[in-house]
Amino acid sequence: MTNVVKISIRHLVEHVFRSGSIESGGFRSANPLTDGTKAHQKIQKTYKKDDQKEVYLKAEIPFENINIHVDGRCDGLLFQEDGSVIVDEIKSTSHALGTITEETYPVHWAQAVFYAYIYALDHELAAMTIQLTYMQVKTEEQKQFQRTMTLTELEDFVMEVVSEYANYAKAKTQHITDRNTCSKELVFPYGVYRDGQRKLAGSVYKTILDKKVLFAKASTGIGKTISTIFPAVKSIGEGNLQRIFYLTAKTITRTAAEEAFQLLIDNGLEMKVVTITAKDKICFQEETICTAEHCPFAEGYYDRINGAILDIFENESLMSRTVIEAYARKHRVCPFEFSLDLAYTADAVICDYNYIFDPRVSLKRLIEDQKKQAVLLVDEAHNLVDRAREMYSAVLFKSAFLQVQKEYKDINGAVAKAAKAVNVCLAEKRTQENIVEKQLDEDLAVLVEKFTAVAEEELVQTPESNQLLVDTYFAASTFAKICRLYDKRFVSYVEVDKNEVMMKLLCLDPSHLLQQMGKGFRSKVFFSATLTPADYYKNLLGGTKDDYVLSIPSPFVHENVEILVKPLSTRYRDREQTLLPMVQFILDALQKYEGNFIIFFPSYNYMNKAFEVFKTEAPDVKTIVQETGMSEELREDFLTAFKANANERIVGFAVLGGVFSEGVDLKGDRLSGVMVVGVGLPQIGFERDIIKDYFTNEGHNGFDYAYVYPGMNKVLQAGGRLIRSEDDQGTIVLIDDRFLQPKYQKLFPEEWRQYRVV
The missing domain is CATH 3.40.50.300 (P-loop containing nucleotide triphosphate hydrolases)
Structure with missing residues (x-):
């Protein structure tokens, strides 16, 4: 039997070619997607009339007993007068272009080669030219590299990459076959249901089947954890789901979810379950500084991570914090990044709300197709209201920008100038009459954006920058993100204490943003013993009139x-x-x-x-x-x-x-x-x-x-x-x-x- 594996070209080549170390805490653009889009559009506007952009390409690549379906969107196809075709792969970067050579990013070449191979195969071309175009997002300066490869060379390269991926693909496909079979056959682990438990489990199953949202109030002691997980697992067996996200706010409820999955695994379930633990809790180092210089688990992380994933995938089912820590030490990889990478391969992920709902830390590599086959089980959902308000609010302190201004005056004039501009703007808030404003201060938003841009450049070029700039950068970056979400459901307010000025963007009603961040998932189940009154929670958690609502009384006398x-x-x-x-x-x-x-x-x-x-x-x-x-x-x-x-x-x-x-x-x-x-x-x-x-x-x-x-x-x-x-x-x-x-x-x-x- 031939097993089918579907994977995007980008994820395939990243799996095989990623290498090197984790670099410090993500000093990437505060808005990398927009920067990347702008760079692409800028370059694509220079294409000739007959050239093509954003071309969707797909292929089936047989390898031994698996059939790998790959697809992706090629940035550009440039048609030359001599009949030859150039595949253009565009990449934006905040680094100086002088640091990039032809050999710097093999993963970028690999992605372009796949596009060239598929296009050449589809159009019976004997050779293709591959072009990498890099654009520096701030200066808009460009740099290009080119290679020409025959169809045979392209095919050899593609098959070599596929063979590198094959071990993981075989393990994954075999696991999915076993998982689907046993999920379908699995029986409720307690034999009999408590009163109300069957009703909850049936409602969760129907919600997933109907691609709906459920708000379920189920009294304490009913066994909500197993009653939501079990029907979700059965839905995987029926082919309605591929992945479960069990979201919770507290460690103690994460443990309950792990115990429920373990019970099902002990009863014959084949499933890969990963728990994500917060970085500051799981980090092996005294100080959480994610650079090769400071952390041996960050140094060379990408050189070792594929081996670590395959090892744990073949040997473990329930990947709790202690299991992840053991394998992370064995393979010398960062346990936090390891858990995130595992989350993209697992059948079930147990994690905090913020990995789905917080725009700053969410699992961003989840593509829409994966969401369509996933359910969100939101435990103790009453907690999500205030947690969401925190996620979608942001604070700035004047004193931080004043300090950066002073410290960088002789180090980096641009950083000092940008910090001063924010500091002055916040200082002026001391004299304003209204401390609560319903409108966003657009001038401050622009100044904060400018500060994040110059601070980011400094941090990229000098990762050893002091902690003050790092902290102020992240505060400003968060503030800038929330500015882009600001609407009628927010207010801004100022608090003044002597020389200190605190400016806060306060999210009053998180319902719209929870709806947006949860968009695309097949189903969502919000459950708690205390979703009372139902309309209040439904309103604030982003519910609609079409959602299902369920209330189950206590099963006990x-x-x-x-x-x-x-x-x-x-x-x-x-x-x-x-x-x-x-x-x-x-x-x-x-x-x-x-x-x-x-x-x-x-x-x-x-x-x-x-x-x-x-x-x-x-x-x-x-x-x-x-x-x-x-x-x-x-x-x-x-x-x-x-x-x-x-x-x-x-x-x-x-x-x-x-x-x-x-x-x-x-x-x-x-x-x-x-x-x-x-x-x-x-x-x-x-x-x-x-x-x-x-x-x-x-x-x-x-x-x-x-x-x-x-x-x-x-x-x-x-x-x-x-x-x-x-x-x-x-x-x-x-x-x-x-x-x-x-x-x-x-x-x-x-x-x-x-x-x-x-």
């Missing part, structure tokens, strides 16, 4: 959980006078109810004050307290302190909306009760009030959008830590008089409605 409401004010102005009565109530409740408890507070400050009083009143109770910036090891220590069937109870103090209020699974006797202090409202502040005013003007309840819904989401998530399985029982205590108001009670899940007022 309501009698397993007792809900208590203590009407005590925890408003900021009342906290001092209610602190002692609140702690006394907590102690009374702990005397009445046995087992381990976690008490969630709206802030660290409030939690610490309550803890001090608690320890004074009950010094013998064993406690553990969440701290700011806890390492993963300390987080693990916090959770392992909650033991089942322990002789001594433990009471945990934690923060609402923090790492322990979501995605934590303390089953059975490990957790007997949860207390939530306050309704979780974000702190009243400048930004939140801007968001409130925006949504009020849009015809919504602005206070609910900015404060109530995000706050109650934290409460519901914290309460959801308690009942995780059919056998779990316990008590949820809600401490705040506002829990008795209809506004908040409307947001209670069904199983909380039978509460008792204490």
Whole structure:
């Protein structure tokens, strides 16, 4: 049987010819695609009338038992008077052209040779001339190289490249055959579904089949992870999908996804699953400086990466952080870049939201055809609203540009001048009347673009530049990107503190940009236990009237959980006078109810004050307290302190909306009760009030959008830590008089409605 492999010419030659080292943190153009397009258009305008541009070419190349389908778009075909044809491959660069020789980029020659071979074959030409045209994007200076090759020479070259790629292609095609067969035959790993679980799994499958978007609220403990992954895997077996992206905001939920895939693999699934870990967490070096001089794992990375990919691909299924680190050390490659390269070959990718939705770090090599065959499974989707606002917002500080201006005055006049221009523009903001503007400051946007251009040139030519310029460049580059996204859903605002001026572009409504960044994927599934109210999340996550919406109640009997409401004010102005009565109530409740408890507070400050009083009143109770910036090891220590069937109870103090209020699974006797202090409202502040005013003007309840819904989401998530399985029982205590108001009670899940007022 002949297996078919489809690959673009560019990706094929990059696989075979990429070589050398990772160079520092991406000092490429802030807008490389536009620069490249401009360079192409500039050169293509010089073509003669009969010359052709952007010519689509494709071919089938048989090799042993595989048939490789290649395609690509040739930049130019230039027809000469003597009947010969020149293939023109255009490349733009921010480097000086003097640094580029005929031998600098073999991958560019290889790409052009493939185009020449296909064209010569299709048109029965005995020979072709290949031309590389380089343009310097700033100066528009050009440099050209030419080679003439016979059809035989072209064919020999192409077959040599294909043979280099063949080992990986064979492994990949065999894997896809095995994967599709076993995915189709795979059965649900638990034998029987919990109540509601089959409905969720069926809805996910139908969403993928129908190429739709699903918003699913499925109560805590239903088994959402396996109920979304399993139908996606079955869809691969049915030929409806090729790839799964499981997106999440927290390490703990990434682990749950890994465990679900591992369970399926243990049950016979053949699938390659990759977890992407943030660069600063997985980097082997003390300082994350991605240059050959500073890092042995960056030096020569591209010379070794193909061997590393083939090795791990042939020997591993679940490529978690520890597995990737082991192979990265074995092959001496950067573990972060290794995980990104693996993401393009894997069947399933577990990663943070930003790899899909953030325009600064997304997996940019995902072409449209791959997206059409992929599903996004967005876990804990309620978190995506505020995360997206962060992704699509940007900040500049005047002080950084002033410092660059001073430091580069005698080093690089152009950098100093550009920094000064931004500094002066920001300084003028101190005197403006309106600190909030609905319109983008176009003058500042232009100055920031100019600064990124000259700073980039300096960084490309002198990679050893100081950290100040690096940091300021990236801040400016991000700001410039967000300027290009700016529309009516943004505001700009200024904060002045003595000599410092902070300018922020604030994304108020991320729905449109989430829609744009998620465009092209076959299906998207947004799921959480707390997508309440549904319209709020659907609006802000880019939903449309055609999307599917699903709500599944808790599968567990309501009698397993007792809900208590203590009407005590925890408003900021009342906290001092209610602190002692609140702690006394907590102690009374702990005397009445046995087992381990976690008490969630709206802030660290409030939690610490309550803890001090608690320890004074009950010094013998064993406690553990969440701290700011806890390492993963300390987080693990916090959770392992909650033991089942322990002789001594433990009471945990934690923060609402923090790492322990979501995605934590303390089953059975490990957790007997949860207390939530306050309704979780974000702190009243400048930004939140801007968001409130925006949504009020849009015809919504602005206070609910900015404060109530995000706050109650934290409460519901914290309460959801308690009942995780059919056998779990316990008590949820809600401490705040506002829990008795209809506004908040409307947001209670069904199983909380039978509460008792204490």
